[in-house]
Amino acid sequence: MIEISRVSKWYAEFQVLKDCTTCVSKGDVVVVCGPSGSGKSTLIKCVNGLEPFQKGEVTVDGVSVGDPKTKLPKLRARVGMVFQHFELFPHLRVVENLRLGQEKVLGRSREEADAKATALLERVGLTAHARKYPGELSGGQQQRVAIARALAMDPICMLFDEPTSALDPEMISEVLDVMVDLAQEGMTMMVVTHEMGFARKVADRVIFMDRGEIVEDAAKDDFFGQPRSERAQQFLSKILAH
Amino acid sequence: MFSNFDWDVIARSLPYLFLDGMTFTLMLTALATAGGVVIGTLIAMMRLGGLPVLPWMAAGYVNVIRSLPLVLVIFWFYFLVPYIGQWVTGASRPVQVGAFTSSLVTFTLFEAAYFAEIMRAGIQSIPNGQVAAGYALGLTYWQVMANVVLPQAFRNMIPVLLTQTIILFQDTSLVYVLSITDFLGAASKVAQRDGRLVEMYLFAAAVYFVMSFAASSLVRRLQARIAIVR
């Protein structure tokens, strides 16, 4: 579904991504982890073209992201993204947040969009908050709305950029639960996160990045059982220690 | 139009424009800035001081001046200053003041209201801990202000103060309403005398533009450097 092939990216002189190659097959859940500055957020933003890249290729469901002829809005409509800081639209009510993409990008009618929004809000457990503004919700609630907003577009795959990093500890599980459900239903997911418990539960593969390179790319059991590279081992031992 | 653009009229009047006109403009700008900053700082201190009545008076002054067009204030002081002079000196009739004095008083007091707000923001941006530390050392209120708060406030607000000066520089052109010969006034006189409005006004616009743009570019660069240091 997602193919990343020899992607390199520079910010001026500084190389942020170095020759990254990996792929995410349909139905797979791939977790990307690594220290800060390793380029994992940047890599995931290359998948839906939010970050341009200078070398290499990224293909989503056969569509090339880097090709100038590709209509990016159409592609992005099919790829869902969830951000670290939720990024709900503060001037719109929850249900309006869910409706905006459906109506303006997919061209759905108000009734269709509403029906979808209601169903999704129920799924993430937030029906009671439909008419509230994002500013009135807690972090965990906002993030669940953000996931619902992405799902409202009926995406073929979902990208998560450190979805729980900005949350207070007691709210992390409510968001992870939604993500676990999603994974178990067979959604193709690429998740940048430090939550190794989540990875152990539902990931098919784990990718470890350091300083712009993909250092380790292994099946879950292999990764947690016997990581091959020293850097991955050090990283794991540090985050699993607490 | 541009086929008979008279460059010569510009060239001929350059000495008059710059020696008479621009000198006036720059002097007025410099003096009004100096006076305005000093008075503005005092007004800001009055407002933040905590004594009775003074904050109210200071706020009143600032709010009234900032609600009025500069043109109106120019007229106000043009007529008012002679009477104030009479009151201050005890003369029997309103004191005749020159155009320069009148406009200097006007611009100093007008801009003081704006500088007051800038300095107020600057003073308020200094953390309370600084003031507390000053008092803890045994300094008096005036010592704390003069040695601890104002130097820092001033330094923080330099870019904003400079920008306000550039605005002042442009505002001085309004002395035109009193027929005073600043740079624009000089250009206007030449324009009307020689019938060359297009050339003179375009030239005046160009000169103001170059000077203001250069000044604000310098301020921008200064701001960038301060940001890095912080």
Place this chain on the structure above:
Amino acid sequence: MSYNWNWSIFFEPSPEGVGTYLNMLLIGLRWTLVTALFSWIMALVLGSLVGVLRTLPSKRAQRFGFAYVELFRNIPLLVQMFLWFFVLPEVVPRQVGLLLKQMPGAPFYTAVVCLGFYTSARVAEQVRAGVGSLGRGQRMAGTALGLTTGQVYRYVLLPMAFRIMLPPLTSEFLNNIKNTSVALTIGLLELTARARAMQEFSFQVFEAFTAATLIYLAVNVVVVTLMRVLERSVRVPGFIMGK
């Protein structure tokens, strides 16, 4: 003080034949407000466009926006007025120039256009700051949903930016009202001009200018109050300004 106060001057007829002096001032006020309103509408439209241009990723758009703003910011307003009023009719084709010079109400139209452009540059800066304060996250979230750039501005960025900008925009609107006084130099009979005329006809300097001062203050209070009402009605619950 050797000045003769005469506060009843306002009810005496003015030599212009439009009624009392008070009437004269109020007519001036009307010109002030009408000029300010029309130029403000122009400034909002143009300024928003240019402000948006400055926030677009295109380098050409940014450079144009920068040039536009710098042009109108670095030339004094009075000089700009003169350019529009005296220079423009000379540089356009002769027929158009003649039309401009003979047009009734030329000071009014010139003032509106001049102030429109002048204030639009300041509005543009406010729009740029407003959109900029939203951070990259909002723009990314909109883009990630598949919205085009135009849609992102229309549905995500600008609605919030305008709410954030209401206080500084209020200041700009008040500045615009004050700036109408500069047009007295090209013959617009607005409030300050009328006060000056009243002073010249009646010699009651301080009454005339006090009245003008009080009127400007009153306008200020009314505008600020209206803006506060507007701010409250569009406030987004739970949103704290700035992240």
